[in-house]
Amino acid sequence: MPSPRSFTLSDMMGLVAATALGxxxxxxxxxxxxxxxxxxxxxxxxxxxxxxxxxxxxxxxxALVLIPLRWRKPRxxxxxxxxxxxxxxxxxxxxxxxxxxxxxxxxxxxxxxANQPTPSKVVFGxxxxxxxxxxxxxxxxxxxxxxxxxxxxxxPERSWLDRTGRALGIYWLLVYFMNLFWGVIELWLPxx
Numbered sequence: 001m002p003s004p005r006s007f008t009l010s011d012m013m014g015l016v017a018a019t020a021l022g023x024x025x026x027x028x029x030x031x032x033x034x035x036x037x038x039x040x041x042x043x044x045x046x047x048x049x050x051x052x053x054x055x056x057x058x059x060x061x062x063a064l065v066l067i068p069l070r071w072r073k074p075r076x077x078x079x080x081x082x083x084x085x086x087x088x089x090x091x092x093x094x095x096x097x098x099x100x101x102x103x104x105x106x107x108x109x110x111x112x113x114a115n116q117p118t119p120s121k122v123v124f125g126x127x128x129x130x131x132x133x134x135x136x137x138x139x140x141x142x143x144x145x146x147x148x149x150x151x152x153x154x155x156p157e158r159s160w161l162d163r164t165g166r167a168l169g170i171y172w173l174l175v176y177f178m179n180l181f182w183g184v185i186e187l188w189l190p191x192x
Contacts, residue, residue, distance in 0.1 A: 005074050007160055018065035022058035029057060029130040051138070051175045052131045059171050060134065062164070063093035070161050083155035085148060086165020089141050093168065096140035097133050104132040138176035141169050 029052075049055075070087050081087050148154045156162055 005072075005159060005161070010072070011069055011160075014065045014069050015062075018061045019058070021061035021064065022054075025057035025061055025130075026054045029126050030054075051179065052127070052134055055171070056130075056134050056137075056175075059168055060093060060097060060137075062168055063090040066090045066161060066165050066168070067094060070165075076157070080155065080157075083148070083153045084157050084162045084165070085145060085154060085169060086156070086162035086167075088144050088148060088165075089169030089172070090165045092140045092144045093137050093172065096137045100136050101129075101133050104129070138172040138179065141172040142176050145169060145173075 066086070067090050070081060070084075070090070075081065145154075156166065
């Protein structure tokens with residue numbers, strides 16, 4: 001197997017661009033709530049922050065940058081790339097986000113056609129859109145990784161690109177399991 005592509009200056013520039021995009025997404029997403037809403041500080045708040053807060057902005061930005069970096073030459077064949085869990089996690093992140101945004105826009109169009117108000121969008125602003133956009137990412141990454149493993153296609157590469165993508169996938173797996181078990185976790189903690 002040929003040696004993986006080494007870390008280059010253009011890769012560093014891509015990571016800087018991902019950081020800048022993460023900050024831009026966080027600034028766009030972070031709109032203050034309107035009205036008489038109270039913000040909780042219990043475990044539910046922290047789990048919610050982990051899923052749709054500033055870490056998710058940087059995770060999505062990193063996925064958006066890792067995809068074009070992975071397709072730069074020298075690279076392995078397409079079939080080998082699509083067996084790498086890091087690349088597949090990045091593709092699942094972006095694909096799921098696009099699908100969630102499209103279905104959200106379709107839902108808004110149907111709601112407007114039926115003359116129904118959309119109170120959530122009015123109350124939460126950009127954070128409402130962001131929560132809809134990243135809502136299904138953790139399940140899609142979990143699903144594609146299970147499919148890779150069960151299909152015998154799990155073939156990680158010893159490169160910084162695949163390892164970074166796997167770290168991204170592990171982040172979304174943690175989000176998935178934290179959401180799955182947050183009710184149980186909240187019962188064990190001394191504060192609410």
